[in-house]
Amino acid sequence: MPTVRTLCHLTLLTFFCARPAFSGTLIIESWRVDDKTTWEKIIIPAFKKSHPGIDVKFSPTSPTEYDSSLTARLAGGTAGDLIACRPFDVSLALYHAGRLENLDGAAGMNNFPQSAKVAWQTDDGKQTYCMPIASVIHGFLYNKKIFRQLNLQPPATEAELFQVLDTVRKNGSYKPLALGTADQWESNQIVFSNIGPNYWHGEAGRKALISGKAKFTDPQFVAAWNVEARLGSYLGKAASAQTYADSQNLFALGKAAIYPAGSWDIAYFNQVPGLEFGAFAPPVAKAGDQCAISDHMDIGMGINTNSGNKADARQFLAWLGSAEFADIYSNKVTGFFTLSSNPVDVKDPVARQMIAWRASCASTIRLNAQILNRGQPSMENELWNVNALVLNGKLSPANAAAKMQSGLAKWYKPQQ
Amino acid sequence: MKLVLNPPRPLGLFRWRNVTGNFFLESMLSISLQKKTTTATLLIFLAPALLVYTLLSAYPLLDTLRLGFYSSHDNGAVSFVGLSNFSTILLDPDWSASFWNAMLNNLKFFAMHILFQNPLGLLLAALLSLKNLRFARSYRTLIFLPTLLSVVVIGFIWQLILSPLWGVGEQLMGLVGLADYFNPWLGQEETALVTLSLASVWQFVGMPMMLIYAALLAVPEDILEAARADGASAMRIFWEIKLPLIYPTLGLITILTFVANFNAFDLIYSVKGALAGPNYSTDILGTLFYRTFFGYQSQIGSPTMGAAVATLMFLAILAGVGLYFVTVQRRLTRFTF
Numbered sequence: 001m002p003t004v005r006t007l008c009h010l011t012l013l014t015f016f017c018a019r020p021a022f023s024g025t026l027i028i029e030s031w032r033v034d035d036k037t038t039w040e041k042i043i044i045p046a047f048k049k050s051h052p053g054i055d056v057k058f059s060p061t062s063p064t065e066y067d068s069s070l071t072a073r074l075a076g077g078t079a080g081d082l083i084a085c086r087p088f089d090v091s092l093a094l095y096h097a098g099r100l101e102n103l104d105g106a107a108g109m110n111n112f113p114q115s116a117k118v119a120w121q122t123d124d125g126k127q128t129y130c131m132p133i134a135s136v137i138h139g140f141l142y143n144k145k146i147f148r149q150l151n152l153q154p155p156a157t158e159a160e161l162f163q164v165l166d167t168v169r170k171n172g173s174y175k176p177l178a179l180g181t182a183d184q185w186e187s188n189q190i191v192f193s194n195i196g197p198n199y200w201h202g203e204a205g206r207k208a209l210i211s212g213k214a215k216f217t218d219p220q221f222v223a224a225w226n227v228e229a230r231l232g233s234y235l236g237k238a239a240s241a242q243t244y245a246d247s248q249n250l251f252a253l254g255k256a257a258i259y260p261a262g263s264w265d266i267a268y269f270n271q272v273p274g275l276e277f278g279a280f281a282p283p284v285a286k287a288g289d290q291c292a293i294s295d296h297m298d299i300g301m302g303i304n305t306n307s308g309n310k311a312d313a314r315q316f317l318a319w320l321g322s323a324e325f326a327d328i329y330s331n332k333v334t335g336f337f338t339l340s341s342n343p344v345d346v347k348d349p350v351a352r353q354m355i356a357w358r359a360s361c362a363s364t365i366r367l368n369a370q371i372l373n374r375g376q377p378s379m380e381n382e383l384w385n386v387n388a389l390v391l392n393g394k395l396s397p398a399n400a401a402a403k404m405q406s407g408l409a410k411w412y413k414p415q416q
Numbered sequence: 417m418k419l420v421l422n423p424p425r426p427l428g429l430f431r432w433r434n435v436t437g438n439f440f441l442e443s444m445l446s447i448s449l450q451k452k453t454t455t456a457t458l459l460i461f462l463a464p465a466l467l468v469y470t471l472l473s474a475y476p477l478l479d480t481l482r483l484g485f486y487s488s489h490d491n492g493a494v495s496f497v498g499l500s501n502f503s504t505i506l507l508d509p510d511w512s513a514s515f516w517n518a519m520l521n522n523l524k525f526f527a528m529h530i531l532f533q534n535p536l537g538l539l540l541a542a543l544l545s546l547k548n549l550r551f552a553r554s555y556r557t558l559i560f561l562p563t564l565l566s567v568v569v570i571g572f573i574w575q576l577i578l579s580p581l582w583g584v585g586e587q588l589m590g591l592v593g594l595a596d597y598f599n600p601w602l603g604q605e606e607t608a609l610v611t612l613s614l615a616s617v618w619q620f621v622g623m624p625m626m627l628i629y630a631a632l633l634a635v636p637e638d639i640l641e642a643a644r645a646d647g648a649s650a651m652r653i654f655w656e657i658k659l660p661l662i663y664p665t666l667g668l669i670t671i672l673t674f675v676a677n678f679n680a681f682d683l684i685y686s687v688k689g690a691l692a693g694p695n696y697s698t699d700i701l702g703t704l705f706y707r708t709f710f711g712y713q714s715q716i717g718s719p720t721m722g723a724a725v726a727t728l729m730f731l732a733i734l735a736g737v738g739l740y741f742v743t744v745q746r747r748l749t750r751f752t753f
Contacts, residue, residue, distance in 0.1 A: 376510065
């Protein structure tokens with residue numbers, strides 16, 4: 001029957017069509033599923049305006065599966081031309097495996113300060129393999145209506161923070177903190193990384209851990225877990241089964257006063273009608289202490305060494321380094337702050353508040369991002385687990401520190 | 417049609433088999449339908465299934481077993497390392513701790529299914545096979561329905577029901593005065609695995625129910641009539657006549673449950689993620705394999721190490737099935753009718 005035959009041909013043809021796009025189209029690999037529309041409606045059209053000959057397609061994978069599926073696609077030769085780079089070790093491993101192109105002296109690269117490039121350079125700082133894009137900043141969001149009603153001020157010190165939390169708890173109509181541990185990652189990335197730098201003195205503490213001069217069991221790290229354990233006492237019994245989405249909903253519905261946040265959350269809460277919120281920086285231990293914030297280099301972009309279209313890919317990266325892109329990205333992808341040296345005027349009020357902390361506080365990145373993720377057990381997975389346990393009161397700060405230290409000392413020479 | 421076994425005879429195509437002395441295969445191949453058929457016909461009918469099975473099931477399995485003996489390097493090269501992957505998993509303190517934790521959790525997961533799913537399936541099937549039960553068909557459909565749903569949907573539904581923030585669980589328990597006993601079961605180390613096991617039991621209880629129901633219907637009516645004529649009560653008929661006659665089905669269900677449980681992954685992953693929290697209390701072999709093979713977050717996956725975990729899973733299942741065949745199945749066949 002002719003129809004059956006046609007169907008067969010069509011089925012076979014789709015296999016050919018499903019192959020990776022033909023040269024001429026640049027495919028971007030990324031984990032930013034949430035930004036797909038922004039890329040398709042704003043960023044790529046802006047690029048095409050100045051580069052009409054180059055087609056670009058944004059093809060994201062969900063964040064938890066990105067690294068493993070990307071590695072598989074790179075090995076199988078089906079990965080896209082442009083690869084969104086995680087900071088430090090994950091991308092460095094790809095570079096060492098020969099998957100990412102060397103970008104020394106690439107056009108646009110000199111628009112970034114050395115401090116931004118370090119996340120995508122070899123340990124000796126001599127070779128660069130990804131163009132920096134943006135960082136995320138951690139802090140706390142608070143519900144302005146609740147604060148007004150209870151006559152509260154955004155806290156600046158640890159003591160003030162707990163006073164505020166106590167007041168909200170006593171009042172009883174709202175949850176003090178919108179925070180849960182079911183998904184685990186928030187416990188590390190938006191609680192521990194958020195409040196910690198003030199106690200381990202930002203970069204100094206992080207570097208001491210890498211050089212082996214400090215241990216997780218030292219007082220500056222245990223102090224951070226102590227505060228975390230105290231924060232945990234403000235979570236209801238529901239917290240252990242509360243997911244990230246649950247916490248977002250609690251804060252969005254105005255049922256919780258304070259939300260420990262990553263700057264990317266701003267974009268989500270901006271969509272909630274009637275929610276008035278502001279931000280405050282992670283509180284310092286004592287008034288007058290120098291503050292430190294987690295200003296984490298989050299995303300960069302590199303070129304697949306097997307790309308058939310490297311010239312166009314380099315043009316695209318050069319544009320990523322431009323002031324035009326810095327402005328678009330910072331203002332359209334709210335909560336991601338450009339790493340460019342080009343001054344950018346951030347328009348969103350809360351994002352503006354957060355980026356202003358860069359001027360008054362010292363910036364640091366997440367504790368384990370550089371070098372400490374290279375062995376088994378992976379410090380990232382360990383920190384998720386340990387911090388969730390501390391928040392739930394199932395593990396004491398001292399034991400948390402001991403567990404982290406023994407895991408690290410198992411494979412990391414300077415700590416042995 | 418009746419199958420008869422022909423005496424071994426030389427076959428043109430498979431004559432060489434005789435040289436290797438493979439009389440078993442020889443006689444298998446010479447089974448023929450009473451109507452004269454050629455070996456070629458048999459092969460043609462066997463080929464599609466054999467080919468698909470070999471290509472999609474046997475070959476990947478064998479290749480996985482092979483891959484477990486290798487180690488991969490950063491540059492993509494793979495080298496033979498013998499048993500070192502297995503010794504790492506079983507002897508390295510961290511690896512063995514997480515492996516045995518996953519194994520133990522898997523056994524608990526299986527135990528929950530044996531304790532609840534299959535007895536419940538038996539009970540439901542026995543109730544459904546009662547004569548004069550009204551709405552029997554509706555019950556059957558409703559109870560079987562969750563089996564057809566996607567595991568992701570099941571995970572999501574139960575997460576919502578049990579959510580201490582928005583769930584109906586606490587309210588429903590409050591209606592019978594048990595609100596104080598409500599806990600965030602999915603979030604507690606002590607209860608998370610049991611809760612997920614019960615959700616899985618809820619989803620799959622339809623399977624044993626259907627199989628047992630079918631077996632109960634197949635119990636010959638004359639035996640039951642004879643029992644009734646002898647004055648046996650309904651209870652006695654069930655326990656002493658029907659139940660022994662469906663033992664083979666119960667055995668089959670046990671082994672199917674065992675294999676399914678040791679291959680389970682999806683429900684845990686969809687509710688708790690690949691880190692199987694809190695504190696790895698819901699980690700089973702499937703999630704451990706996923707983390708090892710594909711990696712998770714900054715943990716880089718290792719196909720060779722993952723293959724070693726998969727091999728150990730395969731061996732565990734093989735041992736379980738082997739044990740079942742040696743100890744249970746051989747005795748059960750005596751009861752078949």
